[in-house]
Amino acid sequence: MPLSPASVAEQEYLKQIYLLHEDEGRATTQMLADRLGVKPPSVTAMIKRLAEDEDGPLVRHMPYHGVDLTERGVAVALEMLRHHRLIELFLSELLGVPWDRVHEEADRLEHVLSEDLEERIATKLGNPTVDPHGDPIPSREGVIMPREMVRLTELPVGATGVISRIDQQEGPVLQYLASLGLILEETVTVQSIAPFGGVVTVRVGMGGPDSVHALGGDLAKHILIALACDEAEGSRR
Amino acid sequence: MPLSPASVAEQEYLKQIYLLHEDEGRATTQMLADRLGVKPPSVTAMIKRLAEDEDGPLVRHMPYHGVDLTERGVAVALEMLRHHRLIELFLSELLGVPWDRVHEEADRLEHVLSEDLEERIATKLGNPTVDPHGDPIPSREGVIMPREMVRLTELPVGATGVISRIDQQEGPVLQYLASLGLILEETVTVQSIAPFGGVVTVRVGMGGPDSVHALGGDLAKHILIALACDEAEGSRR
DNA sequence: TCCTGAATTTAGACTCATCTAAATATAAGG
DNA sequence: CCTTATATTTAGATGAGTCTAAATTCAGGA
Incomplete structure (x- = not known):
């Protein structure tokens, strides 16, 4: 104390x-x-x-x-x-x-x-x-x-995980993310990642094609993901 | 604003x-x-x-x-x-x-x-x-x-009223009052008042003789009373 | 009316957190 | 290895809020 x-x-x-x-x-x-x-x-x-x-x-x-x-x-x-x-x-x-x-x-x-x-x-x-x-x-x-997490930008294409932390404090940015459905505990799947910090495309939740969004690398790197269980299993050596 | x-x-x-x-x-x-x-x-x-x-x-x-x-x-x-x-x-x-x-x-x-x-x-x-x-x-x-109130020291002997405000912020004093049962919304009856800011004796609630306490004038003046209805009636001219 | 004690204000200094302008150090490229 | 752009630090000033010590004013009693 x-x-x-x-x-x-x-x-x-x-x-x-x-x-x-x-x-x-x-x-x-x-x-x-x-x-x-x-x-x-x-x-x-x-x-x-x-x-x-x-x-x-x-x-x-x-x-x-x-x-x-x-x-x-x-x-x-x-x-x-x-x-x-x-x-x-x-x-x-x-x-x-x-x-x-x-x-x-x-x-x-x-x-x-x-x-x-x-x-x-x-x-x-x-x-x-x-x-x-x-x-x-x-x-x-x-x-x-301690909690195991990786940045959204570091996830392999096709991986699914749960948004567990958003490492960014600015109100307008948080509002924008929320408007895309990118909120804590939401599940996301990576559709594509452009190399060298480029655009990340993710599907939000279990939704259809209109729940797919493209995020700039600068934004995506502030989204931290806890790997879904089966993914986590797969990554064990 | x-x-x-x-x-x-x-x-x-x-x-x-x-x-x-x-x-x-x-x-x-x-x-x-x-x-x-x-x-x-x-x-x-x-x-x-x-x-x-x-x-x-x-x-x-x-x-x-x-x-x-x-x-x-x-x-x-x-x-x-x-x-x-x-x-x-x-x-x-x-x-x-x-x-x-x-x-x-x-x-x-x-x-x-x-x-x-x-x-x-x-x-x-x-x-x-x-x-x-x-x-x-x-x-x-x-x-x-606005609320109509009088200080405990200004009440006539025999009057009954409800404690409606305690005009004093110091922790230990408030603790002491609470230990005597002198808390907000409690009913008190004045038993006696010594003149010139002297000791005030009050009965707390409807209790018996062990609920009677003597208070110094300096303390009592910080206790504000809303007159009980019948008293209020009586005081109307 | 004057005098005295208490309250109040003035004068001057100090600390904290900031600034601007100028001096200096670092690192990177030719 | 030297030069230069950039980052960092030094120097010196400022404003807010506080202090102590000294001067001033007020109010009450002789």
Whole structure:
């Protein structure tokens, strides 16, 4: 139970550094500036503060080569992620906030959630391990339940699977996907994949030819698939 | 629907100025400093900023003689109060947060509640007009439903009434009152009142002699009573 | 009316988080 | 190996919100 010792801005930086490592394998000044909507010098300044926190460093700074979370930094990031995703699920399930709008609400609420409220929400929701986008919810102790998934773009042609996570937060994009029937738990079958990150054609559910849609590679790579059982069997060596 | 244009600190000042006028009839630098947990010079500085807001003044400053909300200031204060009290009720009803702890949670959440979420919460709760302490919830338009009440200390000996509001936010005090059975909607009868703000003795509910409690005047004045029907009749001229 | 104590305001400094402009480092290609 | 485009960092400024210390004003009593 790490009593989050950081300001709202610090929490936001730590969370984005964590997410960038997850998404891109590293976190650079420029990437952080883009995600946080600030200019690069602001990022450098904040990284310096985080690296010299009086209660011990929250990040490691390799000048000109990006930034890295320490154990303490990871703990804060995971707490924010837990808050964020619990809130998303809570808003979605208990207040009917639409799927594509929970993210921005959670972004403001996550920083003012007490441990007590976090606990009550988790209990109310039955201690869930995934949020409405399929993103994993870390446990109180910072443990993330592992799940086997591949990106839609990495699936072989003809494969069938269940949409288990959508790795993309922007409202309009989520709305568009939902309008095609591409929502969590839906089954999809790959019809074709153009090479080099090209268009992916998928059939949604068990529907006929009008449930076939073409997706750009940039979009498709954010759709994560848990392989259907028979496929998973087949892939065992 | 006044899109709250103020920072968190500004919102907090405006709210406390409003509450001080309600509680004490005026808001001085010292009173604000006490309630906000800051030093008097900080209050003076903030009042100056609020009085010279670029979109028009939020307060009127009478130097050395306190501060006053403008129409715009009142609108922001009422929006915060609406947020605060809706959140209190929401936490109490839907998450089982105890009566004496909702206040501090609401104090942090009220500043990050979107209009959309405010609306959803209000709808979910059936557009309530009172919170768990009996404090009125302003409407979206800033209208407060009027209710006839008197302080427990102002009731004549022998009078019976229903506890309708507890005008005091501190957790331990609320816990103590609850432990005596002095909770919202409970009926009380005044047994005796010592003069000059002294001890008030009340019988709680319809119970026997062990449901009689003595309350200090400072405590009793925060308990607001709606007169029981027959009493109300009797008081009509 | 004057004096004194308390409340209030002014003056000046500090922290946090941001910015712009300028200097510097890195990596990639000729 | 040098050159150049781009990323990063440094330097210095700004605004919000707070503080302490000192000056000022007010209000009540002698």
